[in-house]
Amino acid sequence: MEQMALFPEAGQSKGLPKNFLEYFPELIGALQGRQLLKKFIEKTPWKQTIQKLWDKEYLTPRLTCWYGETDRIAGTLPWTPELQAIRDIVEPLAGISFNTVLLNYYRDGNDSVAWHSDKESIMGSQPVIASVSFGEVRSFDIRNKADHSEKYSVRLEHGSFLLMKSGLQENWEHRIAKSNKPMKARINLTFRSVI
């Protein structure tokens, strides 16, 4: 499948490096999104993993769960009908098929994901990642690896779709920063192709 130019230049998309990133605010309707958010929060067997930094161990500041069909990631659960339905919507927009999805649950403003790029070898060198968000609006920051002052921010709204195109992970890092403002629950789905 060929990747198409998805959305007209509008709103938040303005100024983003569109070769690498495209944003569409209303992939899934608000009401349906609310029901999905509630179901994901209640029915997902969430895990809080441990991450190592400078030889110290920390609890990852969010909850996670993997679904799909791969034996490369331990504990991956079989697709649910909801996740399959969303996958079927994003695949034609991304122009590729996905065999896994990572669910992230940000319980409040203290939950976050630090600067990183998704470049694990199990996704190949130029992964395309489709990201769908529900619940609280959080800022998705990206910065150029070679020049951290080149930086953009997109507010990922309830029911929105963000396409991370091939090449993004190589040259850019992204994060969801912590926030001092009161923040409600947010769920993010990143559909990936694990090889």
Ligand SMILES: O=C(O)CCC(=O)C(=O)O
């Ligand atoms: O929550 C998000 O929008 C991003 C999550 C992310 O970057 C990841 O899981 O690799």
Ligand SMILES: [Fe+2]
């Ligand atoms: Fe990421």
